[in-house]
Amino acid sequence: MSINKESEDEPIRIGVFVCHCGTNIGGVLDCEELAEYAATLPNVVFSDHNLYTCAEIGLTTIKEAIEEHNLNRVIVCSCTPRTHEPLFRSICEEAGLNKYLFSFVNIREQCSWVHMKKPEDAFEKAKDLIKMGVARATKLEALETIVVDVDPSALVIGGGISGMNAASNLSKQGFKTYLVEKEKNLGGLLNSLYRLFPNDQESSELLKDIEGRIQADKNITVYTSSMITSIDGFVGNFEVEINQNGNSIRIKVGAIIVAVGATPLKPINLFGYDGKIRITQFELENVLKNYSLNTNNIVMIQCVGTRNEERMYCSNFCCMSALKNALIIKEKNPDAHIAILFRDMHTPGIAYEEYYRRARESGIIFIKYLPEKPPIVEENKIKIYNEYLGTEIIIPYELLVLSTPLIANEDNKQIAQLLKVQLEENNFFLEAHVKLRPNDFATDGVYIAGSAKWPVDITESISQGYAAAARASTILSHDTLEVEGAIAYLPEEYKDLCRGCEICLKLCPYKAIRKNEKDEIEIIQVLCKGCGVCVASCPKKAIKIKHYTNEQILSEIYAFGGIKLP
Amino acid sequence: MNFEPKILGFLCNWCSYAGADLAGVSRIQYPPNIRVIRVMCSGRVDPKFIFTSLQVGIDGIIVMGCHPGDCHYLEGNYEAEVKFKMVKLLLNLVDLQDRVHLEWVSASEGVRFGEVVTNFTESIKKLGPSPLSGENFDQHLFEKLKAIELAADGERLRALVARKRIIMEEGNIYGEKISQEDLDEILISAIEDEFLRQQILLKLKNEPLSVKDLSQLLNIDSSVILKHIISLKARNLIDYDKIEGITPFYQKL
Ligand SMILES: Cc1cc2nc3c(=O)[nH]c(=O)nc-3n(C[C@H](O)[C@H](O)[C@H](O)COP(=O)(O)OP(=O)(O)OC[C@H]3O[C@@H](n4cnc5c(N)ncnc54)[C@H](O)[C@@H]3O)c2cc1C
Ligand code: SF4
Numbered sequence: 001m002s003i004n005k006e007s008e009d010e011p012i013r014i015g016v017f018v019c020h021c022g023t024n025i026g027g028v029l030d031c032e033e034l035a036e037y038a039a040t041l042p043n044v045v046f047s048d049h050n051l052y053t054c055a056e057i058g059l060t061t062i063k064e065a066i067e068e069h070n071l072n073r074v075i076v077c078s079c080t081p082r083t084h085e086p087l088f089r090s091i092c093e094e095a096g097l098n099k100y101l102f103s104f105v106n107i108r109e110q111c112s113w114v115h116m117k118k119p120e121d122a123f124e125k126a127k128d129l130i131k132m133g134v135a136r137a138t139k140l141e142a143l144e145t146i147v148v149d150v151d152p153s154a155l156v157i158g159g160g161i162s163g164m165n166a167a168s169n170l171s172k173q174g175f176k177t178y179l180v181e182k183e184k185n186l187g188g189l190l191n192s193l194y195r196l197f198p199n200d201q202e203s204s205e206l207l208k209d210i211e212g213r214i215q216a217d218k219n220i221t222v223y224t225s226s227m228i229t230s231i232d233g234f235v236g237n238f239e240v241e242i243n244q245n246g247n248s249i250r251i252k253v254g255a256i257i258v259a260v261g262a263t264p265l266k267p268i269n270l271f272g273y274d275g276k277i278r279i280t281q282f283e284l285e286n287v288l289k290n291y292s293l294n295t296n297n298i299v300m301i302q303c304v305g306t307r308n309e310e311r312m313y314c315s316n317f318c319c320m321s322a323l324k325n326a327l328i329i330k331e332k333n334p335d336a337h338i339a340i341l342f343r344d345m346h347t348p349g350i351a352y353e354e355y356y357r358r359a360r361e362s363g364i365i366f367i368k369y370l371p372e373k374p375p376i377v378e379e380n381k382i383k384i385y386n387e388y389l390g391t392e393i394i395i396p397y398e399l400l401v402l403s404t405p406l407i408a409n410e411d412n413k414q415i416a417q418l419l420k421v422q423l424e425e426n427n428f429f430l431e432a433h434v435k436l437r438p439n440d441f442a443t444d445g446v447y448i449a450g451s452a453k454w455p456v457d458i459t460e461s462i463s464q465g466y467a468a469a470a471r472a473s474t475i476l477s478h479d480t481l482e483v484e485g486a487i488a489y490l491p492e493e494y495k496d497l498c499r500g501c502e503i504c505l506k507l508c509p510y511k512a513i514r515k516n517e518k519d520e521i522e523i524i525q526v527l528c529k530g531c532g533v534c535v536a537s538c539p540k541k542a543i544k545i546k547h548y549t550n551e552q553i554l555s556e557i558y559a560f561g562g563i564k565l566p
Numbered sequence: 567m568n569f570e571p572k573i574l575g576f577l578c579n580w581c582s583y584a585g586a587d588l589a590g591v592s593r594i595q596y597p598p599n600i601r602v603i604r605v606m607c608s609g610r611v612d613p614k615f616i617f618t619s620l621q622v623g624i625d626g627i628i629v630m631g632c633h634p635g636d637c638h639y640l641e642g643n644y645e646a647e648v649k650f651k652m653v654k655l656l657l658n659l660v661d662l663q664d665r666v667h668l669e670w671v672s673a674s675e676g677v678r679f680g681e682v683v684t685n686f687t688e689s690i691k692k693l694g695p696s697p698l699s700g701e702n703f704d705q706h707l708f709e710k711l712k713a714i715e716l717a718a719d720g721e722r723l724r725a726l727v728a729r730k731r732i733i734m735e736e737g738n739i740y741g742e743k744i745s746q747e748d749l750d751e752i753l754i755s756a757i758e759d760e761f762l763r764q765q766i767l768l769k770l771k772n773e774p775l776s777v778k779d780l781s782q783l784l785n786i787d788s789s790v791i792l793k794h795i796i797s798l799k800a801r802n803l804i805d806y807d808k809i810e811g812i813t814p815f816y817q818k819l
């Protein structure tokens with residue numbers, strides 16, 4: 001933590017830095033004039049404008065101004081705090097100013113860029129925003145950040161291909177790793193697959209290799225037939241309870257990876273599915289693996305139970321699975337007639353497209369159908385409307401194979417609740433940000449890999465396993481961790497106000513509030529994420545929050561309204 | 567001259583503020599009337615913030631959060647929705663309900679952010695300037711709004727609203743689940759009570775008054791006023807000031 005420059009009675013000295021961002025801001029707003037305006041506001045003792053505040057010169061200017069003018073608040077009026085706040089905060093810290101005494105005013109994303117054609121109005125808006133920022137800065141307080149120890153070990157939930165690769169990778173980086181699998185065996189869906197695209201490797205062979213490495217690794221403890229029953233704690237310090245065949249095991253880990261995969265859809269009531277002569281692509285894998293197929297007329301239907309109202313998504317690998325299995329059948333029995341009824345074929349990249357080309361060359365027939373005119377399955381023939389011919393055609397079959405999607409596991413909800421992470425609309429796990437943080441959850445210290453996030457193929461599952469392990473190691477490789485200082489608290493002098501109604505305790509999404517032995521409300525600092533819900537809800541207004549205080553927010557409102565109410 | 571309203575937006579950091587940023591990156595153009603206050607979650611927006619905004623003459627206030635199920639803190643936006651519903655009900659009493667709005671905007675909805683802001687700004691333009699701004703400042707309305715703010719800030723309404731989702735999910739202390747409609751009815755009657763009580767308190771703060779005076783000033787039947795006077799006295803919020811003839815006068819404590 002940095003030294004707090006401010007002492008109680010020291011007058012507030014604000015420095016305002018207006019950024020041109022080249023012409024991004026400067027091309028619309030007169031930054032020099034904005035800086036002059038800022039200088040007229042209460043408590044502002046210094047203001048400046050810079051071409052690029054985030055460039056070396058700009059940053060040096062801030063540091064020097066803090067020293068020279070003894071600033072105890074810094075405001076940068078530029079882009080968005082979502083990208084640049086950490087940088088400017090760290091510059092303040094370097095100059096000895098507590099990082100919570102820095103304040104951001106966004107005049108680019110939310111002003112110059114969105115009001116380009118109205119520069120005068122944009123200028124007035126920028127002035128208001130600066131005025132509000134100054135009002136808020138005046139009320140800012142220096143905060144301490146809390147430092148906690150990190151347990152250098154990890155938990156991986158799910159022992160499929162993605163989870164095993166994540167575990168193996170973490171262990172190789174030197175972190176003790178626990179791998180929890182609910183079934184008797186590791187391997188997940190791969191246990192039921194025959195040969196794999198894109199290199200026709202036997203699934204069992206791939207599994208043998210990685211499983212062997214896991215079992216031989218002394219740094220990995222595997223718990224099969226096990227479920228997670230509770231998760232407490234927070235990033236760096238999770239306390240996990242595992243139930244293995246009725247026995248409870250407790251472990252402590254610093255990070256958690258979710259790799260629970262997904263479930264193939266059983267197409268009950270779709271296309272006459274009966275599990276015998278009308279089976280799923282997944283069941284076909286089992287047939288190919290363990291029996292010999294002696295049917296000559298095979299029809300496959302793609303996108304069964306998916307890309308529709310109920311499930312809007314594409315399951316990603318079903319086209320490839322169909323091509324793969326059709327080619328395997330053709331290879332064993334070149335006389336087999338195979339027709340694939342599809343809506344669109346997805347075969348991205350060179351290797352996958354190659355499968356499609358080979359399938360066409362081998363005489364497999366492809367017929368496109370429209371979702372509004374799906375194939376009609378009868379006893380031993382299929383009627384399908386052919387768009388190109390403009391007529392209905394009839395195809396006989398002995399085996400009908402339905403390509404169904406992967407759907408979210410039924411217990412995803414429970415896991416999400418244990419970990420306090422989010423699910424998306426189809427109940428798959430939702431990452432923090434699809435581009436910026438694709439394998440993180442919004443919850444610190446928890447990561448996601450493989451089909452649990454979205455149906456993916458094996459190559460992608462393995463990559464994601466590595467990615468999640470790498471992300472987890474950014475936490476595990478440190479001895480200690482700083483946690484957010486902008487959190488809720490119950491001030492000593494407000495303790496008497498509290499009536500013990502427990503509303504806060506029930507509303508806190510992170511269970512950060514509890515009653516202690518003395519039956520008093522207590523907020524556990526490291527658990528609180530600073531959402532502010534308890535603050536806005538406590539009937540007695542006993543709970544306060546740091547950095548987003550009522551006074552700070554109200555000061556912004558007054559500044560915009562232009563009136564100071566009594 | 568064209569009326570350019572003052573619009574204030576409370577945006578949650580994770581979805582709506584990010585959506586606004588994306589609108590910027592995509593150079594979506596929208597009316598420049600809005601000023602934004604960033605909060606971590608829409609659930610942080612205390613109803614007091616909205617009433618205060620109206621009191622300082624802001625013409626329209628929009629609260630934005632993540633879509634249901636997407637809140638960064640899991641359920642903060644559901645809390646925001648419950649609180650906002652009470653705000654609307656209270657503002658209904660003084661016909662200011664159309665000046666506030668709640669909307670879900672995700673981080674990927676830059677275009678939609680622009681649309682939402684444009685539409686809201688347009689709707690406020692149609693409403694015209696707030697009766698609490700500039701020359702047409704309405705002192706009477708201001709006092710009523712003050713009473714509303716105090717009602718919303720009081721323990722009873724805060725507790726009712728904060729408990730709402732808990733009761734709907736877990737049931738009340740007897741384990742009975744209460745329907746949304748029943749809860750709303752309880753809330754509405756509590757809102758009416760609290761609004762009136764706060765108006766009485768505000769009047770008594772200025773000068774001692776009798777039930778009859780209050781009834782005339784607030785244009786409410788004296789039997790209703792009396793009921794509240796009794797309950798306010800029982801709660802030690804008011805007391806007798808003097809008795810003239812047989813008419814008691816009350817004052818705020
Ligand atoms: C018919 C079919 C054919 C396919 N063919 C190919 C192919 O040829 N090539 C290819 O690249 N991909 C193929 N795939 C895709 C491949 O199966 C997936 O990419 C892969 O299985 C994803 O691995 P995963 O580890 O994410 O999930 P999974 O394989 O589903 O593994 C998840 C593991 O987590 C465990 N688990 C679940 N919930 C819990 C819990 N609560 N606690 C503990 N453990 C839990 C499960 O038991 C399982 O062991 C095919 C898929 C199907 C359906
Ligand atoms: S601080 Fe932001 S606005 Fe300024 S130059 Fe850097 S990116 Fe542009």
Ligand code: SF4
Binds near residue numbers: 500502505537539
């Ligand atoms: S909500 Fe407020 S009054 Fe109720 S227990 Fe929590 S701190 Fe105490």
Ligand code: SF4
Binds near residue numbers: 535
């Ligand atoms: S601010 Fe949010 S996370 Fe922190 S204690 Fe309150 S409700 Fe819980």
Ligand code: FES
Binds near residue numbers: 578581608637638643
């Ligand atoms: S974080 Fe956006 S509504 Fe809670």
